[in-house]
Amino acid sequence: MNTRNVYIIGAGVSGLVAAIELEKAGYYPVILEAGDKIGGRIQTEEVEGFKLDQGFQVLLTAYPEAQHYLDFEALSLKIFQPGAVIFKPGDIFSVYDPLRKPLKMIPMVFSKVGTVLDKVRMYQLTKTLSVKRDEDIFSSTDMTTLEYLKKKGFSGKIIKNFFKPFFKGIFLEEELKTSSRMFEFIFKMFAIGNASIPEKGMQEIPRQLFSKLHNTKIQYNTHVDHIENTRIYLDSGDVITADDIIVATSPETVFNQLDLGPPAYHAVTNLYFSTEQSFVAKPVISLVPDEQFLVNNFVFLTDVSKSYSADGRALLSVSVIKDVSAVENLEKLVALELEALSGIRSAYFRHLKTYHIPKALPAVRDTKNWLPVQHTKVYDHVYLAGDHMLNGSLNAAMTSGRKAAEALIGAYVV
Ligand SMILES: Cc1cc2nc3c(=O)[nH]c(=O)nc-3n(C[C@H](O)[C@H](O)[C@H](O)COP(=O)(O)OP(=O)(O)OC[C@H]3O[C@@H](n4cnc5c(N)ncnc54)[C@H](O)[C@@H]3O)c2cc1C
Structure with missing residues (x-):
């Protein structure tokens, strides 16, 4: 058992993986999480019996880190058919x-x-x-x-x-x-692999990582205001003195003293509709190449995993990449586009919920996939993790969490 007070800031995938590695080395870490649940950017919300992933996301089964940390069988992964269906008004064709x-x-x-x-x-x-x-x-x-x-x-x-x-x-x-x-x-x-989703929603991924933790404590609703040396200042006014810290989120959120420049992110708007049945009727991503459209891609998630619906109705996830912050009646416009693409009346698409996700992916300037452990160190006893270190993906989030933990553990190996 290692009695050092190690704190991880953030219970997203990178923070959970860091905790898994620290536990393996005998540590008892504490995760401070601003929100009230684990998972960070991977959340699944239940609405009217439907499972709504907050932003359309897939797990690529070839991700090396995912193969290492996840039990695909236990997630009961549902596989997308490779390729896409391309929708143009009056013309639909599959690219296999x-x-x-x-x-x-x-x-x-x-x-x-x-x-x-x-x-x-x-x-x-x-x-x-x-x-x-x-x-x-x-x-x-x-x-x-x-x-x-x-x-x-x-x-x-x-x-x-x-x-x-x-x-x-x-x-x-x-x-x-x-x-x-x-x-x-x-x-x-x-x-070399497949796009997939866990049968019961993307949130099963962080849940499975969390289930591997036995000696980690999580403090929810604990927002870190900033860090100075190894002191953690909470919004509540409390101050924690740590031995070591892993910041498993964007650094600008806690390092007031470092000049990190403005962070840049890619945004997406994800709309959900329910319908009596799917008009695609296969587990495949549909693309809309015509740039006049707001809709870029859509998928009937219930064609991929039936468990995304409690009562057999179909669940349609639509992704809009364009900036729609000034668009009024977005849901109506998107339903009209679906009508133009499918020939099915817009009233048939019953809107469930819209997620605007301004900070979906970090706009990484130096995209990479590996990280020398020493690069995770900000200064003595403080390490950095999160997908922003490498590239915006689950694989990168996992790598960064592992590397930050390895750097911390390595600092005490003589
Ligand atoms: C819409 C969308 C689509 C995506 N599509 C894919 C995809 O198809 N495939 C893929 O591989 N990846 C995809 N990703 C990316 C993937 O979800 C992320 O790379 C990954 O979840 C990032 O994990 P993380 O731990 O680095 O960060 P996060 O998940 O952001 O976790 C950070 C955590 O830190 C907490 N936190 C932040 N600030 C503080 C603070 N001051 N104090 C305390 N806690 C704090 C947050 O609440 C959060 O829980 C997508 C992401 C989104 C949003």
């Missing part, structure tokens, strides 16, 4: 597995998405990235994803019809400015 078996795509269908050369290039990219080591991906020349796709010779047609809506829905930004390294990593994850 473009990131894994591009050559298998039926030429007639593919001709609606891209050119013959695109198909060959997609095949080459899949072949190269499936076996490219993560270290090599994250040390490749960095450019924006859009520049990368153009450099690889992809046509404007396939970029518009497939790459843009698909990766906008992942990066949560409209211009595909996200690093090409992140693009390669995510492309690889799709090429």
Whole structure:
């Protein structure tokens, strides 16, 4: 047993993973969490018997850290069909597995998405990235994803019809400015694994991590105002003197004294509707390439996991990447767009709830996937974790939590 007073700030995925590692080394950490539950940005809310993930998120089964920390079987992962259905007004077509078996795509269908050369290039990219080591991906020349796709010779047609809506829905930004390294990593994850959700909602992921903790105490509703050296100043006015601290959230929230510059985030608006039945009727992501639309992508979550609905009605999750802060009647406009895309009257889509998520993903300038343990150290006894250290993903959140814990533990190993 290690009697040092170790505090972790934040009970998101990175904080929970840090606690798991500290426990393994004999520590009894305390997590200070501003909210009233674990999970951070991964939350699932029950509304009228539906499970609403707060923001459409998926777990990529190829994430190396997820394979290490999660028991996929116990999560009862429900797998998305690879590929996408593309919705244009008056035209709907499926692109089967473009990131894994591009050559298998039926030429007639593919001709609606891209050119013959695109198909060959997609095949080459899949072949190269499936076996490219993560270290090599994250040390490749960095450019924006859009520049990368153009450099690889992809046509404007396939970029518009497939790459843009698909990766906008992942990066949560409209211009595909996200690093090409992140693009390669995510492309690889799709090429060698599957997109999935736990049967009972994304929140099962932090819950499973939490269930591995036996010697960690969590103090909820405990907002840290700031940290000075190893003193933690709470909003309540209380001050805690710690031996070591892991800050498992964005640093600007607690380091008043450091000049960290303004943090940047990617935002998303996620709307939920219920319907009597799904008009897609398969577990697949649907894309809307027409940029006049507010809707970028949508999915009937009940086509992926029936447990997202208590009574058999269908649950539709719609993602809007555009800034809609000044849009009035958003729910009505989105329902009208769904009508234009599906031919089903807008009144059929019963609005359940809308989540505006301004800080969904950190806009990371130096996207990477590994972290020398010493880089997690802010100063003596204080360490940093969180997806912002690497890239906006569950995999990165897990890596950062592990690395911060390793740095802390390593500081006492002689
Ligand atoms: C809409 C959306 C879609 C996403 N899609 C995907 C996806 O498809 N695939 C994927 O891999 N990843 C996705 N992500 C990213 C993934 O959810 C995050 O990378 C991950 O959850 C981040 O975990 P974290 O521990 O770094 O931070 P957080 O989850 O933000 O946890 C930080 C915790 O610290 C607490 N906290 C903050 N400040 C204080 C304070 N001052 N005092 C006390 N506590 C504090 C917060 O309440 C929170 O619980 C998505 C995220 C969102 C929001």
